[in-house]
Amino acid sequence: MDKKRIFSGIKPTGDLTLGSYLGAIKNWVGFQDEYECLYCIVNEHAITIRNDPEVLRRRSREQLAQYIAAGLDPKRSIIYLQSHVSQHAELGWILGCYTMMGELNRMTQFKDMSKKHPDNLNAGIYTYPVLMAADILLFDSQLVPVGEDQKQHVELARNIAQRFNGVYGDTFVVPEPFVPKVGARIKSLTNPEAKMSKSDDDPQGSVYILDEPDAILKKFKRAKTDSLGVVHYDPTEQAGISNLMTIYSAVTGKNFDEIEKEFEGKGYGVFKPAVAEAVIDTLRPIREGAEKLIAEGELEKIYRDGAERASAIAEKVLDRVHDVIGFVKR
Numbered sequence: 001m002d003k004k005r006i007f008s009g010i011k012p013t014g015d016l017t018l019g020s021y022l023g024a025i026k027n028w029v030g031f032q033d034e035y036e037c038l039y040c041i042v043n044e045h046a047i048t049i050r051n052d053p054e055v056l057r058r059r060s061r062e063q064l065a066q067y068i069a070a071g072l073d074p075k076r077s078i079i080y081l082q083s084h085v086s087q088h089a090e091l092g093w094i095l096g097c098y099t100m101m102g103e104l105n106r107m108t109q110f111k112d113m114s115k116k117h118p119d120n121l122n123a124g125i126y127t128y129p130v131l132m133a134a135d136i137l138l139f140d141s142q143l144v145p146v147g148e149d150q151k152q153h154v155e156l157a158r159n160i161a162q163r164f165n166g167v168y169g170d171t172f173v174v175p176e177p178f179v180p181k182v183g184a185r186i187k188s189l190t191n192p193e194a195k196m197s198k199s200d201d202d203p204q205g206s207v208y209i210l211d212e213p214d215a216i217l218k219k220f221k222r223a224k225t226d227s228l229g230v231v232h233y234d235p236t237e238q239a240g241i242s243n244l245m246t247i248y249s250a251v252t253g254k255n256f257d258e259i260e261k262e263f264e265g266k267g268y269g270v271f272k273p274a275v276a277e278a279v280i281d282t283l284r285p286i287r288e289g290a291e292k293l294i295a296e297g298e299l300e301k302i303y304r305d306g307a308e309r310a311s312a313i314a315e316k317v318l319d320r321v322h323d324v325i326g327f328v329k330r
């Protein structure tokens with residue numbers, strides 16, 4: 001039987017964090033054995049907010065380098081930049097004509113963004129989920145690994161696919177959100193109520209994959225904890241410590257009981273640097289590998305090859321769509 005196809009992507013709107021790695025990329029690496037995977041750097045999604053062009057370019061390249069250094073394999077998987085495959089935007093336009101404004105009005109991320117960026121409420125922020133649906137449907141993707149916050153967008157992609165199929169007959173594969181059972185949800189170190197985010201205004205809250213070891217140690221030492229002084233898992237009463245335990249567990253493979261025993265009778269002054277060291281050990285090979293890829297100029301070959309393979313699939317799907325809609329064949 002053919003392998004199922006997976007599509008996922010991350011926007012290069014901030015530097016990748018430990019949360020991006022433990023919550024997404026690490027899982028993606030594992031999927032490569034079992035699935036046919038496309039992993040995209042969705043730079044067209046990034047421009048709904050204003051970016052410094054040079055920063056966007058640097059981040060996109062660094063993101064690719066980190067994908068690969070973390071274990072995404074450009075031979076087994078298709079790894080590329082969204083803007084290199086023009087069919088994303090082409091299908092995006094078409095799908096917009098099969099998406100209802102009422103559906104877009106209901107997107108919770110849009111509602112949040114409208115509050116956060118009232119000064120730049122551009123149409124791209126509004127139609128963003130349509131482009132995301134195009135990303136997914138363009139490759140007949142069956143599974144879409146995403147975090148909780150993106151599930152609603154994958155549901156929309158399903159609805160669009162089903163509506164389209166209802167009009168024209170089976171054209172699109174109807175995708176499913178794939179929220180992996182494992183996959184740690186990492187919170188900010190300074191505000192353990194909120195997700196660790198690459199676009200956080202407070203860089204102390206996030207550990208970046210490319211952070212140097214001493215910066216990582218400093219961030220963990222300053223991480224918000226509590227006055228109870230016991231390493232105990234309790235996300236409501238000890239949100240900060242529980243977050244550090246989640247991180248420690250994800251990078252060492254130890255479970256919460258084992259961690260509680262390991263640090264019994266020891267204060268946060270022992271626990272925090274231990275977490276930092278374990279994180280430093282996990283991230284070091286990724287940072288070094290990414291730096292090497294960038295220095296050796298390996299990236300161009302990789303993303304060009306990825307775009308070529310992605311385009312070959314996308315072209316077929318787009319032709320199929322053009323055909324059923326009634327566009328004259330090229």
Ligand code: TRP
Pocket residue numbers: 007008009010011042045131132135136144145146150153
């Ligand atoms: N919207 C996603 C996010 O903000 C990123 C994304 C864009 C994506 N296109 C995608 C994720 C397609 C999965 C599949 O995180």
